[in-house]
Amino acid sequence: MVPGADLPPEPAAGARMSTTPGLIAARKVTFAYPGRPVLADVSLTVSGRNRIGLVGENGSGKSTLLQILAGRLEPATGTVRRRGTLTMVAQELQAVPHETLGDLLAASMQRSRAAQTRMEEAAARAAAIDAGEVDPGGRTRAGAMAEVADAVAAYENARAWDADRELDEALTRFGAPRDLGRPLTEMSVGERYRVHLACALAERSDVLLLDEPTNHLDLAAIEHLTARLEEWPGAVVLVTHDRQLLDDVVSEILDLDSTMNGPPARYGALHYADYRASKDAALARWRTRFRTEQKRLEELFYSRDSSYEGLSDEWRPPKGSNKNRRGTRAKQHVTAADRQLTRLEARAVSVPPPPPEVAWPHLGGEPDGHGNAPLLLLPGAHVPGRLERPDLMISLEREDRLLLVGPNGRGKSTLLGLLAQAGTAPDVRVGVLWQESRLEIVGRETGFDVATRVVLAELARGGVDADELVPIAATGLLSEEDLDRPVVDLSVGQRRRLDLALVLMTAPHVLLLDEPTNHLAVDLVDSMTGWLRWVACAVVVATHDRLMREDYADWPTIDLG
Ligand SMILES: Nc1ncnc2c1ncn2[C@@H]1O[C@H](COP(=O)(O)OP(=O)(O)OP(=O)(O)O)[C@@H](O)[C@H]1O
Numbered sequence: 096m097v098p099g100a101d102l103p104p105e106p107a108a109g110a111r112m113s114t115t116p117g118l119i120a121a122r123k124v125t126f127a128y129p130g131r132p133v134l135a136d137v138s139l140t141v142s143g144r145n146r147i148g149l150v151g152e153n154g155s156g157k158s159t160l161l162q163i164l165a166g167r168l169e170p171a172t173g174t175v176r177r178r179g180t181l182t183m184v185a186q187e188l189q190a191v192p193h194e195t196l197g198d199l200l201a202a203s204m205q206r207s208r209a210a211q212t213r214m215e216e217a218a219a220r221a222a223a224i225d226a227g228e229v230d231p232g233g234r235t236r237a238g239a240m241a242e243v244a245d246a247v248a249a250y251e252n253a254r255a256w257d258a259d260r261e262l263d264e265a266l267t268r269f270g271a272p273r274d275l276g277r278p279l280t281e282m283s284v285g286e287r288y289r290v291h292l293a294c295a296l297a298e299r300s301d302v303l304l305l306d307e308p309t310n311h312l313d314l315a316a317i318e319h320l321t322a323r324l325e326e327w328p329g330a331v332v333l334v335t336h337d338r339q340l341l342d343d344v345v346s347e348i349l350d351l352d353s354t355m356n357g358p359p360a361r362y363g364a365l366h367y368a369d370y371r372a373s374k375d376a377a378l379a380r381w382r383t384r385f386r387t388e389q390k391r392l393e394e395l396f397y398s399r400d401s402s403y404e405g406l407s408d409e410w411r412p413p414k415g416s417n418k419n420r421r422g423t424r425a426k427q428h429v430t431a432a433d434r435q436l437t438r439l440e441a442r443a444v445s446v447p448p449p450p451p452e453v454a455w456p457h458l459g460g461e462p463d464g465h466g467n468a469p470l471l472l473l474p475g476a477h478v479p480g481r482l483e484r485p486d487l488m489i490s491l492e493r494e495d496r497l498l499l500v501g502p503n504g505r506g507k508s509t510l511l512g513l514l515a516q517a518g519t520a521p522d523v524r525v526g527v528l529w530q531e532s533r534l535e536i537v538g539r540e541t542g543f544d545v546a547t548r549v550v551l552a553e554l555a556r557g558g559v560d561a562d563e564l565v566p567i568a569a570t571g572l573l574s575e576e577d578l579d580r581p582v583v584d585l586s587v588g589q590r591r592r593l594d595l596a597l598v599l600m601t602a603p604h605v606l607l608l609d610e611p612t613n614h615l616a617v618d619l620v621d622s623m624t625g626w627l628r629w630v631a632c633a634v635v636v637a638t639h640d641r642l643m644r645e646d647y648a649d650w651p652t653i654d655l656g
Pocket residue numbers: 128129131133151152153154155156157158159160186584585586587588589590614615616
């Protein structure tokens with residue numbers, strides 16, 4: 096990523112593009128959804144073997160920028176130039192009705208098949224010329240051989256000879272479905288994502304744009320993806336909450352969050368920890384500057400008010416006092432107060448307010464009259480066809496911790512489902528963050544509307560007293576402005592934050608979190624990881640997130656592998 100770097104000249108019309116390196120150059124890109132500015136003046140150049148991580152708060156515009164780079168969205172202002180081949184796997188994938196897995200795989204193999212056909216045809220033409228035939232296109236032998244060389248280079252570049260094996264291996268390693276006749280609409284979100292990701296790797300484009308690629312992968316699959324991205328011959332632009340993936344793969348980070356000076360910040364950090372430290376230091380500086388400025392403003396207001404007070408005192412001097420002196424003093428006060436005001440106005444815009452911090456709630460109350468009984472008790476797990484672990488005995492008390500790990504398909508979510516029902520008394524409140532949202536959104540309901548609906552249902556059920564509720568805006572997971580927007584307009588991560596806020600709102604005694612880091616911004620993941628250590632309720636986390644697992648390596652762990 097080279098800010099402001101000059102691009103090589105565009106290839107002339109009709110020039111061959113198959114062997115040029117992938118390259119995207121976005122200049123001063125601005126974008127807004129109706130009533131919602133998202134990107135302002137963002138510039139980014141992707142070339143060669145760049146490994147760029149895009150990070151930023153949920154809703155900061157990462158997916159939007161990726162779509163613009165891919166040409167799926169047009170910027171309102173600014174330009175995007177693209178060369179070479181490009182593949183993008185979006186965060187949410189819609190399935191076309193009736194499209195089967197076979198259709199998708201065939202489409203993704205099209206480029207390598209075309210490269211093979213082109214090479215075979217070029218070779219056949221050259222052979223015909225060698226055999227003394229007249230070429231119908233009027234090619235000379237040298238021209239035909241040049242075409243062969245180009246076609247072979249394109250074939251090699253796309254590793255077309257290896258595409259089938261590559262696709263097969265990726266499908267296997269990602270645990271993707273293999274039934275070619277199966278419609279994509281009948282697959283789970285995770286299955287569909289894994290298929291698309293496997294296809295993207297097999298396509299071998301010059302530029303790979305990936306939006307949250309690890310969300311639906313287990314540990315073995317993440318390791319395969321990491322290895323493939325490390326050796327990827329082209330460029331990769333990655334939106335991810337997976338801090339270890341950032342650490343392993345990217346060498347540059349573009350953070351779309353606003354900074355004290357306005358524009359997004361670039362970090363050449365080689366390690367996630369370096370980025371974290373730089374950003375935390377920048378945020379701390381921002382907060383300190385803002386506090387100092389606020390204090391100065393207060394002082395200025397105070398002295399301005401004093402000036403005006405002095406002015407009004409002078410304005411009404413006692414009868415018979417010196418009129419000339421009275422006029423001079425009044426003028427001085429007006430001038431001083433005006434000067435203060437000008438300084439105030441100049442300073443008012445100098446330091447924008449820093450982003451708010453999440454206010455994680457203090458959970459961990461006891462259900463009434465519960466005594467010493469555990470909050471949850473699960474003596475053995477038996478769900479035919481999904482989970483057979485009669486040996487498991489899970490008993491959870493206040494402040495207990497439990498980590499669930501194991502490959503996809505081994506029943507982690509099923510076990511969480513059983514735990515959600517395993518409260519030892521009706522007034523044990525169990526809050527569950529499911530891997531995929533189970534919220535049913537009606538029309539253009541806002542976050543506040545949904546929160547009200549959830550609270551009323553809980554109160555009617557008698558599950559929680561009004562004074563125990565955590566006000567949804569107080570968590571800081573979503574701003575009041577975003578809580579007031581239709582949920583359907585929120586970004587995927589903002590919807591995930593809403594899911595989490597709704598869970599916290601009812602002050603659960605037990606928190607069950609299924610892949611809690613998925614879709615969240617890395618800043619929030621870091622802050623949540625710390626909070627889950629100290630919060631006083633019982634916590635169960637099922638996760639493939641490698642850094643989170645490292646952080647909780649001291650927790651009791653159930654491995655379903
Ligand atoms: N169709 C839409 N209509 C209105 N606003 C939208 C629409 N799609 C996205 N937005 C808003 O644009 C902003 C940027 O969304 P985008 O999905 O690009 O963010 P993001 O950084 O990728 O978020 P996340 O980390 O949550 O995936 C968000 O505030 C979102 O609410």
